[in-house]
Amino acid sequence: MGKNDFLTPKAIANRIKAKGLQKLRWYCQMCQKQCRDENGFKCHCMSESHQRQMQVFGQNPNRIIDGYSEEFESTFLEHMKRSHRFSRIAATVVYNEYINDRHHIHMNSTQWATLTEFVKYLGRMGKCKVDETPKGWFITYIDRDSETLLKEKMKNKRARADLVDEEKQERDIKRQIEKAEEQSAVVDSEPPPPPKALEKYETNEKIAFNLGASSSSKPLMKQKGGESSTKPVFEELETESRGGASKGGGSGGGGALDELMKEQEMAKERMNRKDYWLCEGIVVKVMSKVLAEKGYYKQKGVVRKVIDKYVGEIEMVESKHVLRIDQEELETVIPQIGGLVKIVNGAYRGSLAKLIAVDTNKFCAKVQIDKGIYDGRVLKAVEYEDICKLAQ
Structure with missing residues (x-):
């Protein structure tokens, strides 16, 4: 067995030492070799294998750096998507989780010299939402998957369809109101018939009053030659009064219109009344007593995102911390x-x-x-x- 074979004590010791993370400046991405100290890195740079790799690098350096940068960016965002898809988290925390894998693409081989430059790049390209706070840089992953975009598109389509239905319903109500107003205006514009004066005829006829008759009988009758006549004197006037009363009853159309509007309001109430009410951009108050120890009880925050209709990501007004809270533990302001x-x-x-x-x-x-x-x-x-x- 050779001196540095796989199962020799020295080879095992070297693998044990190499398990942990070492300093980034002593890592050679071209050779994928991590050195433990400055002397080891210097010896590696003078080796023949490293010199050959540097000659390959010198032929097209921009292409190699761009390739490493693209791979670093894709693996970093993939880790964000898996671990912190819906969270706002410190960039340093994500980076420390990412570099736990010894075989990751190291940042010293990319176009970004520092993590801050890389975070700013993600913000400029719209791949993450970036916030600078006194505690450092915070990032939020922006999900642009085809499935998520399709769900968002269908949600917007349903919202637009609901809005169109509401507008159509509102137009129908306005049309019915205008029609009812036009009908009432036509009725009001008709002049009432002029009253007819009573005419006195110079005849020898006697006018008799039937006092014993019921209220439904004719109150005033003519007599001629001792024979009673069945035609009432004011029959025409009674007919006109009944006609006027029927026209007055037509003004009750306003009550029917009010009933129609009330039914429309009740229909909209039934359609839009839900058991969830959270939406983005509103100010809410935290009423969870579990969070009282951390100082969030009865504190106000802004809803930045709604998850599954009932859970909101709340950015506190004072501390700027982001919490996930169910709507049962929130209150409107x-x-x-x-x-x-x-x-x-x-x-x-x-x-x-x-x-x-x-x-x-x-x-x-x-x-x-x-x-x-x-x-x-x-x-x-x-x-x-x-x-x-x-x-x-």
Whole structure:
């Protein structure tokens, strides 16, 4: 057995020593060799094998560096996708996890000299969301997989279809309102018939009053030559009065219109009332007592992302920390009078509105829709749970 064979004590000792991570500056990517100290790295650089690799490198250095850079970037993002797909995490933490593999592509062989330069590059290319904080650089992976993009596209398509249905429903309501107003205007524009004066005939006929008759009988009768006549004197006037009463009853169309609008509102309420209300861009209050020890209880944060409809990634206003909290442990925030709110549940779910007044006794608010197809509409009794302050 040779001196440096695979199972010799010296070879085993060398492998044991090489298991841990060594300094980056003593690693040769071209030869894929890690040296343990400066002297070893110097000896390696003077070796014949390293000289041959450097001659290959000298023929096309840009191509080799670009290849290593591309491989480093792809493996780094693959690790982000597997381990921290939906999280905002420190760049140093991700890098330390990535270099745990001894055979990774080392950064000294890429076009980036430092981790900060690499993080800035990811932000410029739109592959990660990058934030600089007093605690260092934080990155968030941007998922651009075909499956995720397809799901997002279908979600947007459903949202647009719902919006089109709402607009169509709103147009139908407006058309019915205009039609009812036109009909009532035509009825109001017709002049009432002029009253007819009573005419007195100079005849010898006697007028008799039937006092014993019932209320349904004719109250006033003519007599001629002692024979009673069945024709009432004011028959024409009674007919006209009945006709006027029937026209007056036609004004009840407004009540039918109110009923129709109420039914439409109830239909929208049933369609848009959900058991989840979280949405991006609103300010919420953390009500989890489990987080009280860490100082997050009753603290406000902004919803940056919604996961599976019920869980939100909340960026705290004061500490800028990002937490994942279920909506059961969150509460809506009501702004000051005149502030912008978002309707998060109910018939007008998703609309932006302005807070006009607050009724603290009934725990409801009065808002005016600010944008969208319902612009200008005033909602008088909206519960606190259905509106939330909009992040500026």
